[in-house]
Amino acid sequence: MPLFTNAIRSVSWHTRNNSTSHFSRYSFLSLAAASRMKVHPEVEHAISTNQPVVALESTIVAHGMPYPQNYQVAMEVESIVRSKGAVPATIAIRNGICCIGLSSDELHDLAKTGRAALKCTTRDLPMALKNNVSWGATTVASTAFLAHRSKIATFVTGGIGGVHRGNDLDISADLIELSRTPVIVVSTGIKSLLDIPKTLEYLETFGVPVVTYGSDYLPTFFSTSSTSKKIKSPYRIDTVQDAAQLYWSARDLGLSSGMLVAVPNPAPISDGDTKDGNIGVEDAIQDALSRAASLGIQGKDVTPFVLQAVAQQTGGESLTSNIELICCNASVGADIAIEIAASSKIRNSYFFLPAACTTESSSSTSAIEAPRIGKGLINTDVIVMGGAVVDIVAKPSSNFLLGTSNIGTAVQCDGGVGRNIAEVLGRLGANPIFYSAVGGKDTLGKSLIERLQKECGVQVGPSNIANLMKVCGEDAAPATVLCVEDARTATYIALLSPNNELHAAIAADMEIFENIPIPSVEQIEHSKFLVLDANPPNATLLVAAKRASSKGVCVVFEPTSVPKAARVVADDFEFLNYVTYATPSLDELLAMATTIAASSSIEQKTQTPTTDNNELGKLLSSVKDACSIVLPKMNWQGQSSGAHLIVTLGECGVLHACAKSSQDNHECKEEALFYYTHYEVPRKVRARNCTGAGDTLCGAFVHALLQGKTESDAIRFGMEAALKSVLCESQTISPNIV
DSSP states (O other): OHHHHHHHHHHHHHHHTTTTOSOOTTOOOOHHHHTTEEEOHHHHHHHHTTOOEEEEOSHHHHTSSOTTHHHHHHHHHHHHHHHHTOEEEEEEEETTEEEESOOHHHHHHHHHHGGGSEEEOGGGHHHHHHTTOSEEEEOHHHHHHHHHHTTOOEEEOSOBOOEETTEEEEEOHHHHHHHHOOOEEEESBBOTTBOHHHHHHHHHHTTOOEEEESOSBOOBTTBOOOGGGOOBOSEEEOSHHHHHHHHHHHHHTTOOOOEEEEOOOSSOBOSSOOTTSOOOHHHHHHHHHHHHHHTTOOGGGHHHHHHHHHHHHTTTHHHHHHHHHHHHHHHHHHHHHHHHHHHHHHHTSEEOOOGGGOOGGGOOOOOEEOOOOOOOOOOOSEEEEOOOEEEEEEEESSSOOTTSOOOEEEEEEEEOHHHHHHHHHHHTTOOOEEEEEEESSSSHHHHHHHHHHHHHOOBOOOOOHHHIIIIIOTTOOOOOEEEETTSOOOEEEEEEOTTSOEEEEEEEOGGGGGGOOOOOHHHHHTOSEEEEESOSOHHHHHHHHHHHHHTTOEEEEEOOSHHHHHHTTGGGOGGGGGOSEEOOBHHHHHHHHHHHHHHHTOOOOOOOOOOOGGGHHHHHHHHHHHHHHHGGGSOTTTSTTOEEEEEEOGGGOEEEEEEEESOSOTTSOOOEEEEEEEEOOSSOOOOSOOTTHHHHHHHHHHHHHHTTOOHHHHHHHHHHHHHHHHTOSSOSSOTTOO
């Protein structure tokens, strides 16, 4: 019964998304087909929410390495993909079912089965399913086929098959599948044991683009190749953005072929004899091929035999090299998958048209489906990217009566951490751009964005194609707020007690934030600050932060909530490496420090500090300990001013923690030196609304930095602005912060 239910879900999901999908070849799965496939829940969720997924083949696990090394490498590859912000999906056949994603136990069982698993190329899939094979290990061809069938665009492997040496008729099914399946295959080129020039000719004939990542020459899998043997690559790319753009260009043209992205081996081995007396890899390959021929080994059994023989003759060097290259490919492949997912959101979503680009015939703000167009950029020094939420706060006139209606009051106001920060910057005259997502099933999000533009001075880019061409021209700026047609705007509903204490709350439809678009590299490059809240998915945050860091743009992070603060540092996720400023609350800081300490085996004091002025010294000591764990994970070496934590402590004020390099000699190991400054609350006030205080401080702090103020002056300015929001009962952000 669970399998049948999974099939129904798969069919309904594929049907629902068929109209906008770029997976045209197998855009609809019949019930019979879906019943033959089982998608891992994590992978299914990622696909359905347009998050980056990386397909991984299983032949390299079962036939490419011995146990337990194969299991260890498989787990390491999946870990690399996760650390980048993508979801790994190892593909295999299990008991006659095509599995898209394996659990760690299943991966261990496959690795232990080893060569007893049936090696399945595309032609073998029907037989594997008919015979209910215990384990089937998928090759490049069958993995690409099943990945595309599951709507996964990026696939990572070690090397692809091709034309065999000495037998032009022995051609791998990998090449056939690449010619008809539109996926990106990231590998270290073509396996060394094959005829690489003839394989390239075959790929050219069948219209498969081949590009090399960061090199003018095609990698030859294991070896560096001598100058005389170097093979010129058909094309070169230098960024993962280039790969994503090539992928989308092919989809726009309706091409059905895939693309090979060849990544140079980070740990090549010599063609000649080694210092340890082992023969070179090319001699080992020639010898292994001769032995295979004399033993009558043919077809799909040749590659595993040769790989094992070469590993033995090179003293294990080829196996080590193989492990290094697959890990490298996983890293590059994850980055490409993230870029494809990010650009897919822009191409397949709905956007707002601001008042500045409307005409009488198009004064409505209704959303239309449109890809990003034009080369225009919005003029700004600061970009804000994060959540837009409608806040509804209600409280009874007297004590709650459960199970019946209560007489009381309710206030609706605009919220969301990213939106709040954008409002602060807008009211202060910083002219920010706001990137977010709202729902098309209601009018709440549209009204929220209209108010943000008209009342607060925040910019939102246009996207209505027809009106852009008439009014704004071809160089119009890209859209920044996505209105997702079949979703609802995020809403936070709080029920307070008569004395204003939180009784209960519901955070509804927060999944809309999975659709938040990423600013283009060009837009980021023309800005000075990128402010991120923690509402977008990890992968989205990472792409945006990387883009900003690569262009020297300062990244500011507002952790948003305790769970989200912990999420962005879990599993050694690299996002913080690109962050220069972060503005956590005390609880958010502790969540980050605890999570980092747990994953890094750092000893942390167990006592949780409280914001009690009577024990201010103990509080600050504990906060400093937490800062010393978080700061080294931040971009303290990337900016001359170091990395900064501005920790809000409620009535105890703000602690500013800074990490700077200990010395300027880059030939020596750099270490971080920590500096701390405590700022007391400027004056005591009776708080009426604390929900927007931290966001106000963050926005005002960034505004002051834009004005050339020091961090110290910017913090004081931010604290004064925050006090004004604390005193504003009717709105999250005080309209009088100027």
